Amino acid sequence: MTEVGGMMQFGPGATTAPVPPLVVEHVAKSYELDGGRTVPVIGDLSLTLGEGEIVSIVGPSGCGKTTLLNTLCGLLAPDAGRIRWHGREVAGQPQNVGYMLQKDLLLPWRTALGNTMLGLEIRGVPAAQAEDRCRAMLDQLGLHGFADHYPSTLSGGMRQRVALARTLVNEPDVLLLDEPFAALDFQSKLLIENDTVDLVRKGRRSLLLITHDLEEAVSLADRVIVLSKRPTQIKAVYDIALGADRRDVISVRQAPGFSDYVRSIWADLDVVLQ
């Protein structure tokens, strides 16, 4: 399964053109229903996620965004096409990829700290070192003093912050987020968006963000990909050039041109109101 050309890029001195962390080529995916019928969900999809790039994906609900994300991180197998992480096709789960959903998926029997430590624990990082890193990450995300709280005692926004800490503490090169902030109130959402973008840009990480919130898509991303209805294809791509400090998602919303992007994407989505 290993791509020889891709391997070469890892050799010493072979860094003329950096390999993008994620390249998707002509991926297709359908579901087999119980009756034997197949439902094509992803038609034919190609995209590239560059290093340090933030790409938002929007599309009508049910068009296959979650399916795409699960396919990318190896939880589902594509029917066709190639997915290359750092130039290589991988069997199973790719390394150094962070994955986060709308559901925080915190384990109720673990404290905020325990939940954050999950990934490091699995990889066998010594407990004391893992704990230090996790406490620092929780502090960075504004959860100082909450490390020993159980999830049931935290608010929705704080729980999602713990989930973000659990993802980021593993230092992933690429984050795949599936509507991570959709369940939060407006204020918590803006704050956590800001922290996410800040940490992602500071760490030169790449982020693929699925969202149905168009303002979120535009304010966070360098590029917005609009998907069509099922079987999904790319309908439009917007390079977001807003000039402002892209680490401040709140001021970006005031930048001239912001609402034009939102309006065009809205038109692309072609939402039919009954």
Next chain:
Amino acid sequence: MTAEIDTTATPSAAKGPIDRAAGMGRRWLRLRGTLGVLVTQLVVLAAFLAFWEYATGQNKAAAFMFGSPSAISKFLSQMAYDGSLWRDTYVTGLETLLGFFVGNCIGTLIGLSLWYSRFVSRVVEPFVIALGSIPIIALAPIIIIWFGTGLISKVAMSTLSVVIVALVTSYKGATGVDPDQINLLRTLGASKFQIFRKLVVPASLTDIFAGLKLTVGFALIGAIVGEFMSSSEGLGHAIFKAGSLYIIPKVFAALVATIALALILTFAVGKIEQLLMPWRRQLR
């Protein structure tokens, strides 16, 4: 980096005196509610006992047929005095505990490990249903032939009445784990065994403890049925012997001891549950 936290959250560390007072008020209200229930329960019980005592006091035949609270307590103190109460309760308690422990260990172990293989669990399913539908009393004669008339046969009866329930509840717990949660662990690089140990087992604890509470009663029934078949001691033996001699208050006296035993064991399971699942205490 922002140090802000959600304004919607109230960190308990920063709770003011007013919050704390409100918390105490709520705790008091809850305590008062529990107290009210307890008092009502005692009143109902007392009324029932008083009626029983009064009705059987009017009529010799009724006193013979139904016993009376005073006669029952007379037998209880007599049994306590001659030591048979403690001896019988100890014997039945030991049989029940051993059966409860062995049955739950075996059942839970199998139930949880069935999570590992969808294939094996599908193969096993009809057998489990078939075994679960056998009334254990029908097995008693065979058990006595195999294991004799001593402690072991009662423990075996008790184990058998527990094991299928434990297996089914723990399997239900293991397969009920959110698939998204499993996916999350997979993306964190977890092996199947790590998923089992860090997610499936703790996530099944709630169901396992529901099974434990249910099987306390089953274990006791198994032990007592075993004693009915053949025994020389135990509460089941006491009930059986008193019953065949038509000493009905003594039957009730042994039943009271049986109920007390069941309550104590159930209470103990509840305590262990609280100890093992401290995060549940913070819910509410």
